Amino acid sequence: MFTIANGIILKGQNLIPAKENIVVDDGKIINIGKDLNEGKIIDVEGAIVCPSFINGHIHIGDSIIKDEGYGLSLSEMVKPPNGVKHKALANASDDELIEAMKQSMWDMVNSGTTHFIDYREGGLKGAKLLRKASEDIPIKPIILGRDDSFYGEDPDLSKVKNAIRKLLKVCDGIAPSGFGEITDDVARIIASECKRQNKISSIHVAESDSNQIESLDKFGKTEIEKGVDSNFDQLVHLTNPKNNDLELVLKANTNTVVCPRANATLNVGVCRLNEMLDMGMTPLLGTDNVMLNSPNMLRELEFTLKLMSVYYNGYIEPSKLLQMATTNVCRHDVNNVIQKAVMNEGNLAEFVIFKSFSKNPYLNICNRVETKNILYIINKKCIV
Ligand SMILES: [Zn+2]
Numbered sequence: 001m002f003t004i005a006n007g008i009i010l011k012g013q014n015l016i017p018a019k020e021n022i023v024v025d026d027g028k029i030i031n032i033g034k035d036l037n038e039g040k041i042i043d044v045e046g047a048i049v050c051p052s053f054i055n056g057h058i059h060i061g062d063s064i065i066k067d068e069g070y071g072l073s074l075s076e077m078v079k080p081p082n083g084v085k086h087k088a089l090a091n092a093s094d095d096e097l098i099e100a101m102k103q104s105m106w107d108m109v110n111s112g113t114t115h116f117i118d119y120r121e122g123g124l125k126g127a128k129l130l131r132k133a134s135e136d137i138p139i140k141p142i143i144l145g146r147d148d149s150f151y152g153e154d155p156d157l158s159k160v161k162n163a164i165r166k167l168l169k170v171c172d173g174i175a176p177s178g179f180g181e182i183t184d185d186v187a188r189i190i191a192s193e194c195k196r197q198n199k200i201s202s203i204h205v206a207e208s209d210s211n212q213i214e215s216l217d218k219f220g221k222t223e224i225e226k227g228v229d230s231n232f233d234q235l236v237h238l239t240n241p242k243n244n245d246l247e248l249v250l251k252a253n254t255n256t257v258v259c260p261r262a263n264a265t266l267n268v269g270v271c272r273l274n275e276m277l278d279m280g281m282t283p284l285l286g287t288d289n290v291m292l293n294s295p296n297m298l299r300e301l302e303f304t305l306k307l308m309s310v311y312y313n314g315y316i317e318p319s320k321l322l323q324m325a326t327t328n329v330c331r332h333d334v335n336n337v338i339q340k341a342v343m344n345e346g347n348l349a350e351f352v353i354f355k356s357f358s359k360n361p362y363l364n365i366c367n368r369v370e371t372k373n374i375l376y377i378i379n380k381k382c383i384v
Contacts, residue, residue: 001030001039003023003041005021005036006021009032009049021033022351023039024378044353044376049353050365053113054116054342061130067291068084070265080177081148107296108297109377115140116141117202117342119202120146123146124163142338144171145171153183173202175203178203179203179215184230195231201234203235209269212240222241222243224248225245228252237258237259239270246276250279254333255333256284257283258271261287282331300325301365352376353377355369
């Protein structure tokens with residue numbers, strides 16, 4: 001048992017600052033309040049105690065090709081099966097992959113991330129590699145798998161179903177790349193099989209405007225409409241919404257993730273984050289492909305803070321931005337599967353404790369601290 005004492009804790013889903021102590025036993029929060037002092041005292045006088053980060057969207061497998069292909073288009077970089085990324089992955093050895101994934105997981109832990117939602121390529125084998133690579137690292141991967149049987153104009157649907165069932169024995173869910181690569185039948189099967197097994201279905205949507213236009217031409221629906229209609233639990237990017245796309249997502253209560261740095265690197269636009277927040281949406285924040293970006297959430301937070309000022313000529317609320325990297329995952333999502341996968345046991349003590357340099361705790365984290373200013377990372381597996 002230990003008490004984190006004398007810090008400013010960011011409390012509850014809205015991260016309200018409070019000068020209170022937290023008592024932790026066996027990895028769980030057992031009490032929060034003033035003047036509590038039980039077990040070992042970890043005195044963090046004046047520091048900020050924040051829930052640890054969740055990286056809402058990442059492709060950790062492409063850790064082996066950092067910065068390769070810079071300047072190419074979205075599809076030349078990441079579209080399966082011939083993108084720069086997929087060719088490199090096909091040629092990498094298991095040992096190389098595991099080593100690169102471990103490095104990225106340590107980069108995440110050291111910068112305050114204790115959970116990440118990964119789009120894992122490489123089928124069942126790829127998912128198993130990541131599970132194995134993460135075993136002795138104090139981080140929780142939420143693995144969304146995929147299989148080559150999903151692709152093509154006329155896929156064998158019984159093979160697709162079989163692949164999903166096998167994947168879901170190892171994975172927390174399924175994530176095909178996008179609607180450009182799969183048929184409507186495959187999309188429906190993925191969403192319904194995940195729902196049946198209480199697992200997560202997730203897909204990229206509206207990452208580029210050309211994706212949206214192609215989708216409208218081909219199906220008479222935007223990618224976002226298709227994502228909502230197919231009942232996916234989570235939609236990633238939404239960078240180029242059209243018509244009433246965002247209203248549809250809000251109404252369906254679908255979980256969303258935005259990745260501003262990846263969108264900027266690929267030159268596909270700026271997500272409408274201030275509008276999303278004003279509407280009452282509660283997106284997560286993700287760093288996307290490790291080939292494009294470091295998986296450091298502090299960098300994503302600062303970039304997003306400033307990008308939104310430039311884009312909107314107005315400010316994003318820093319507390320809401322920080323919630324995107326922390327507590328938004330605890331809010332209701334359509335089937336509650338994401339929340340369950342991330343926090344399968346209640347009251348887990350998972351914090352990052354940052355040195356404080358300013359009077360605004362949210363800006364202190366989003367605008368000021370760096371990895372070296374982390375005093376402690378506390379989660380179930382360890383105190384780092
Ligand atoms: Zn992605």
